[in-house]
Amino acid sequence: MQTPTVSHFQTVKRILRYVKGTLAFGLMFTQPPSFSIVGYSDADWARCIETRRSTYGYSIFLGGNLVSWSAKKQPTVSRSSCESEYRAMANVAAEIVWITHLLRELHALPTDPPTLLCDNRSALFLSQNPVAHKRAKHIDLDYHFIRELVSSGKISTKYVLTKLxxxxxxxxxxxxxxxxxxRTMLRLGPPPFRLREDISTSKDI
Structure with missing residues (x-):
């Protein structure tokens, strides 16, 4: 914002063209046959050229419907892709815990434990094996609570292919x-009908 260049303006114009072409898009929700909590976690290591901080993103589904998502820059620099992915998993796990507490209060908590999917095998190994923590002492202790969630059975972590x-x-x-x-996996798309057509149909009824 302080020193924009031509490339920045070109990027903004590209974003605006995409927004203009997808004004009718929205999230679609359906009633699933069974409820389950599934989270996807990913991080792009040292993406920012100036600060070398990683960007992480996640999406959490409840019964196949997207209920929570985010994309943020991590507050600290990670020394490896494993560390950036592991920190991202910890943040997603915290969000999943909050969702499970909310569902418990609503008496709608699924019987199966939530599943957290990640495409980094090293980060998965770190979350499932306490021995590996000896090689990751430089990671803040606050992030190791995901290991406690896994060991207590409150959450399970699994590998997912990068293409998925x-x-x-x-x-x-x-x-x-x-x-x-x-975008299709996120159930983001145009509505199955136009609002104006739906209103006219309801008047005829």
Whole structure:
């Protein structure tokens, strides 16, 4: 914002063109046959050229419907891709815990523990094996609570292929086919009918 260049203006124009072409898009919600909490976590290591901080993103689904998502720059610099992914998983786990507490108060908590999906095997190993923590003492202790959640059975972590890692859409630029595929996975698209047509139909009824 302080010293914009031509490339910045071109990027903004590209964003505005996309927004103009997707004004009718919105989140679609359906009644699922069964409820389950599934979270996708991803981080792009040292993406920022100036600060070398990583960008992380996540999406959380309840019964296949997107209920929470975010994309943020991590507050500290990570020394490896494993560390940036692990920190991202910890933040997503905190959001999942908040959602489970809310569902418990509403008496709608699913019986199966939430699942957190990540495409970084090293970060998964770190969350599932306490021995690995000896090699990660430089990571803040606050982030190791995800290991306690896994060991207590309150959350399970699993590997997901990068081509199915929907959180990628929040952390990096993607080829158009992959972007549109992830957009569909997020259940983001045009409505099945026009609002004006729906209103006219309701009047006839």
């Amino acid at each position: 890692q929907v959180a990628d859409i929040f952390t990096k630029s993607l080829p158009r086919p992959q972007f549109e595929f992830f």
